[in-house]
Amino acid sequence: MPGTKEERSHAYKKIQAEIADRIRSGELRPGDAVESEREVARRYGVSLMTARHALTELEREGLVERRRGAGTFVAPPRIHFNKLMGYSEQMAARSLAVVSHVLALKLVGSAPEEAARLSLPPNARLLKLERLRHAANEPFALETCYFDADRFHDLTRTSLERGSLFFILEHNYGLEIAHADEEIDATPADARTARLLEMQPGEPLLRIRQTIYSAQGKALLYVLGLYRADRHTLHVRRFR
Amino acid sequence: MPGTKEERSHAYKKIQAEIADRIRSGELRPGDAVESEREVARRYGVSLMTARHALTELEREGLVERRRGAGTFVAPPRIHFNKLMGYSEQMAARSLAVVSHVLALKLVGSAPEEAARLSLPPNARLLKLERLRHAANEPFALETCYFDADRFHDLTRTSLERGSLFFILEHNYGLEIAHADEEIDATPADARTARLLEMQPGEPLLRIRQTIYSAQGKALLYVLGLYRADRHTLHVRRFR
DNA sequence: AAGTGGTCTAGACCACGGC
DNA sequence: CCGTGGTCTAGACCACTTC
Numbered sequence: 001m002p003g004t005k006e007e008r009s010h011a012y013k014k015i016q017a018e019i020a021d022r023i024r025s026g027e028l029r030p031g032d033a034v035e036s037e038r039e040v041a042r043r044y045g046v047s048l049m050t051a052r053h054a055l056t057e058l059e060r061e062g063l064v065e066r067r068r069g070a071g072t073f074v075a076p077p078r079i080h081f082n083k084l085m086g087y088s089e090q091m092a093a094r095s096l097a098v099v100s101h102v103l104a105l106k107l108v109g110s111a112p113e114e115a116a117r118l119s120l121p122p123n124a125r126l127l128k129l130e131r132l133r134h135a136a137n138e139p140f141a142l143e144t145c146y147f148d149a150d151r152f153h154d155l156t157r158t159s160l161e162r163g164s165l166f167f168i169l170e171h172n173y174g175l176e177i178a179h180a181d182e183e184i185d186a187t188p189a190d191a192r193t194a195r196l197l198e199m200q201p202g203e204p205l206l207r208i209r210q211t212i213y214s215a216q217g218k219a220l221l222y223v224l225g226l227y228r229a230d231r232h233t234l235h236v237r238r239f240r
Numbered sequence: 241m242p243g244t245k246e247e248r249s250h251a252y253k254k255i256q257a258e259i260a261d262r263i264r265s266g267e268l269r270p271g272d273a274v275e276s277e278r279e280v281a282r283r284y285g286v287s288l289m290t291a292r293h294a295l296t297e298l299e300r301e302g303l304v305e306r307r308r309g310a311g312t313f314v315a316p317p318r319i320h321f322n323k324l325m326g327y328s329e330q331m332a333a334r335s336l337a338v339v340s341h342v343l344a345l346k347l348v349g350s351a352p353e354e355a356a357r358l359s360l361p362p363n364a365r366l367l368k369l370e371r372l373r374h375a376a377n378e379p380f381a382l383e384t385c386y387f388d389a390d391r392f393h394d395l396t397r398t399s400l401e402r403g404s405l406f407f408i409l410e411h412n413y414g415l416e417i418a419h420a421d422e423e424i425d426a427t428p429a430d431a432r433t434a435r436l437l438e439m440q441p442g443e444p445l446l447r448i449r450q451t452i453y454s455a456q457g458k459a460l461l462y463v464l465g466l467y468r469a470d471r472h473t474l475h476v477r478r479f480r
Numbered sequence: 481a482a483g484t485g486g487t488c489t490a491g492a493c494c495a496c497g498g499c
Numbered sequence: 500c501c502g503t504g505g506t507c508t509a510g511a512c513c514a515c516t517t518c
Contacts, residue, residue: 072484204444
């Protein structure tokens with residue numbers, strides 16, 4: 001057949017994905033030897049450079065360690081530092097049940113500070129979403145999200161109570177979340193927050209103001225989070 | 241021999257270094273086109289794959305951006321997020337005067353928690369350094385550092401009052417500081433801390449517990465920092 | 481000594497961008 | 500259209516680790 005429309009996926013990507021799957025599935029465990037460049041080349045019928053490319057990419061991903069003269073080995077499981085995760089994802093990572101309650105979902109017409117965080121004009125219409133988060137049946141965080149109301153007009157209360165906001169943004173809206181810039185400080189609890197989080201007014205809260213950006217560098221979302229200090233520790237790795 | 245100049249022939253390394261120098265010297269400015277793969281190959285008399293390797297490495301370093309069909313261009317200057325800096329360095333970056341007062345510098349024989357943070361046995365002898373930090377003539381942080389007393393026996397009070405601890409570690413001890421893992425939370429001020437930081441007991445403090453590691457992955461230093469919440473905001477970038 | 485990853489060659493075709 | 504980066508071949512020699 002002339003002009004065959006084969007799947008146009010690149011050989012090295014396929015090899016890379018296949019080995020990555022074998023590592024993530026547990027078939028290959030940390031420390032195990034991965035096939036050598038020459039083995040990969042032979043088994044997949046590609047040239048050495050291509051086999052090499054696949055293994056080099058796996059190393060860049062951190063899944064694999066290459067030692068000259070010795071071989072390629074499955075890397076010890078990586079601790080993900082400075083990784084941006086939604087609440088549901090963090091809870092899942094700790095095998096905790098996801099419970100959160102939507103306190104409010106409404107349009108606000110004048111929130112100049114929050115609009116500025118999203119690089120929108122001061123009078124922009126914003127969608128404000130306030131949620132109370134629970135872990136182990138105790139409230140531990142109050143999170144308020146602000147969206148550009150024009151872009152996210154059809155977010156519904158029920159979809160938000162059910163699922164992960166990150167999931168909705170990435171799948172229903174097709175957005176690629178890339179990074180977040182956070183400002184972290186501590187602040188005393190006001191009366192309302194204290195009541196919601198079942199603590200005493202004036203007790204310390206960890207406050208995180210987070211602006212979340214897409215891969216295109218556009219501010220998607222501003223989140224003001226207040227966390228009970230006794231239930232929450234942030235982990236950060238900084239580099240010299 | 242440490243410090244030997246690595247002038248291995250590796251063609252791609254030389255090309256990479258030469259282009260990197262031209263960028264860092266300002267000869268090539270952000271947005272400028274860098275020579276294409278084919279130009280590099282011809283000018284340096286190497287094959288395309290080798291020229292390509294050099295440019296790909298420059299991209300990995302973040303010095304260069306490659307756009308298919310268009311070319312290779314000098315990348316905009318990188319913003320350093322999550323950068324590990326000592327107090328003196330942070331103050332210098334904000335053009336603020338460095339003032340800090342050594343409250344204590346002493347040997348402690350039994351500090352099992354702090355020893356554990358340094359991966360030392362529970363009864364290890366530690367050097368404890370407590371410093372009160374000022375900005376704009378107001379106290380704003382209380383930092384307590386713990387060292388392995390056997391390694392850092394000759395730290396003196398005067399050298400510490402004068403200079404940056406990071407500078408001393410890197411220059412006097414020849415250590416290469418690589419990264420720090422931090423635990424961040426909020427906590428109410430106890431009586432002594434409140435007095436030192438001129439605040440009310442119970443008011444919120446930002447607490448940062450920081451373990452600083454060398455390039456060899458060895459824990460060098462454990463720092464417990466307490467920061468007046470109203471004077472201190474932490475900036476972090478997280479990636480998806 | 482055998483096997484590994486690291487570097488390198490001298491080509492090839494493709495997909496994409498800008499003119 | 501031409502030039503660009505992205506993928507790929509079928510080899511080669513070297514430096515290194517392991518036995």
